[in-house]
Amino acid sequence: MTAAASARQILTQLHEIMASRTHAQGKLDRVVDIIADSLNSEVCSIYLLREQMLELFATHGLNKSAVHVTRLAMGEGLTGTIADNIETLNLAEAKAHPDFQYRPETGEEKFHSFAGVPIVYRERAVGVLCVQHVEPRRYEDVEIEALQTTAMVLSELISNNDLVDEEEARGLAPEQTGPVTITGLPLVKGLGSGVAVYHQPRVTIDQVMADDIEVERQRVYRAFHKMREQIDSITNNAEFGAGGEHEEVLKTYKMFAYDEGWGRRINEAIDSGLTAEAAIERVQQHTRMRMREIDDPLLADRMHDLEDLANRLLRIVSGQLGTAATQGLRKDAILIAKNLGPAELLEYDRRRLKGVILEEGSLTAHVVIVARAMGVPVLGRANGLRGIVREDDEILLDADGGTASIRPTQSVAEAFDTRFAKSKERQAAYAKLRDVEPFTRCGTRIQVMMNAGLREDISNLNLVGADGIGLFRTEFQFLVSATLPQREKQLRLYRDVMDAAGDRPVIFRTVDIGGDKAVPYLNSENTEDEENPAMGWRALRLALERGGLLKAQARALLEAASGRTLYVMFPMISEPWEFDAAKAVFEEQLAYLKKQRKTLPEAIHYGAMLEVPALAEVLDLLIPKLSFLSVGTNDLTQFLFAADRANPKLAERYDWLSPAILRFMRRIAQATVGQQVDLGVCGEMGGRQLEALALMGLGFRRLSITPVSVGPIKELVRQIDLAEITEAMNGWLTNPPENMRDTLQQWALDRGINID
Known part of the structure; x- marks a missing residue:
């Protein structure tokens, strides 16, 4: 029997039950008998959520005396796990599952097989439908699908008979009317204020x-x-x-x-x-x-x-x-949604849309890429919004700091307005530095470059006055494409970027995909189920294995740079031979283009990204081959500390101003002294004023940072004397203070150096 036929057989009988005049408890008692009989299962039970506990409401096969007696918390036992995770379990041996919990009053000790599905109402689990069998066996897919369909019908029965509390089903705390601050993950930075507008009114079935x-x-x-x-x-x-x-x-x-x-x-x-x-x-x-x-x-x-x-x-x-978009935004609004698709975001009036708050969302989400192009700040991973925020509540969104103030007090609103005004003032002051070259007080020129990854990002070069693109992440084109981008598409992107940059350099990092940036069209046995994807089969490791991928990118970059200077940087290098192998791919394509009498780049500068700590041990072998070396502080830091930077529990476990990081960075800088290699930093570390101050004291003279950080770093550069900060850093790293951050902050304060 097919899943559809099996479910239809059950539904036909359920229809009769629901149409009957029997009371709700009687209906549930008949439902478990029907399901047990249809699936030839010895046990069928229904648990419902009451007062945040899952209560056994009806059973066929377990002790009837356990009904309304057995109760499980969300997340407790197999039933609680199903409800808490809103997931299906199908187990041949229930006792082998780590969440198994035995309740003696049910008399279930003789049953081995277990399958359960959540009963979902308005996107929340309000109960669990489960079946059990004496013999150990996994239930067939057709049986599981029949259970899932039946659970939908049960949700209607439950809601129509008030078997679960409406507010509890929605996951609402008692109505909140006072000011609340919520936290989340900054997805697109910026500040915005407006009234709360829910993207999507619920569709009732x-x-x-x-x-x-x-x-x-x-x-x-x-x-x-x-x-x-x-x-x-x-x-x-x-x-x-x-x-x-x-x-x-x-x-x-x-x-x-x-x-x-x-x-x-x-x-x-x-x-x-x-x-x-x-x-x-x-x-x-x-x-x-x-x-x-x-x-x-x-x-x-x-x-x-x-x-x-x-x-x-x-x-x-x-x-x-209709969504809020089709109804139209009446005033400045902060949009609230569980998640958004890119097309739905585009339906909103950009003049009124001042920000977005999502319950879910990630930095690689399609909607984030589109929001960045629209210039709309976005805060993600903000849980439980419907229990906190009402339509038309005032919201102050700080997507820089990862917070949003709901129904703010007057003092909070005034502080936000002051910050917003100061932000505009600072931006105006930084704008005045757009055409100013960043020289230190002692006359040393510091290169302040910006990171980019989208064609639209290049417009920021002129807006902030960066010296060039110190890191162009070519993988963005791969991540948002349903198939491997053709060489012609890559060529157009790279040519457009270089055209927009003009005579300013653009350092193209070859594609860094795989591992934690997997794409479905490059699946292989090497990339499945990696326990540590950030340290896995990614970046240059993958590109060297997939020779066609790197060859196509090399051709595209070389052709795009015809008559110009090309800067190419290879990521995730662990040993010098990897750089040699990657460079050889480019040289092979260069020779091919030469035979084809194509216009070649005027010059090619090859560089490496130092993210893997092992590379620091062989820099003496690699540096003579390089034109430039860029330290990728984001990955390097997590590798040095064995701390996943995507794990919020570990985010505060390391500090870029810890002696361990700074000593390591100094080693790298010292290895380049007297060598014909340009040394720089790519990553968030270089975009923070205090950290940038330390880096310049260690010998770094090129910083590639986010566009919004260019102005603040230019301002910092003009205030410092390199000899002073170099002497101070050497002293502190020889005998580290208890708190390097506080010490450096005080040092700057004593010299009148403004640090945001």
């Missing part, structure tokens, strides 16, 4: 079971057609420049809209007896569960795009059309 399957199927077909028309219109009318990485994002998004597999899964759910709305929601729930199982952040982000489309389709088919 009034009917779960279909009266006529063919009617429901036609409703879905019509909704798909209308949705695709909308997506085509949105993607064809994006207002900002053509050819940017956001264009690749929208193409990928459009690809999902036309995905036949997605439509097929919705049709299968309709076959089981669900209405069009319930079928879409059923598939969407499955998508959410899959998202929780995906460790790959890129694939998880693409699943978010698919969920965004499902929300759009659900609104169309239900007739409950």
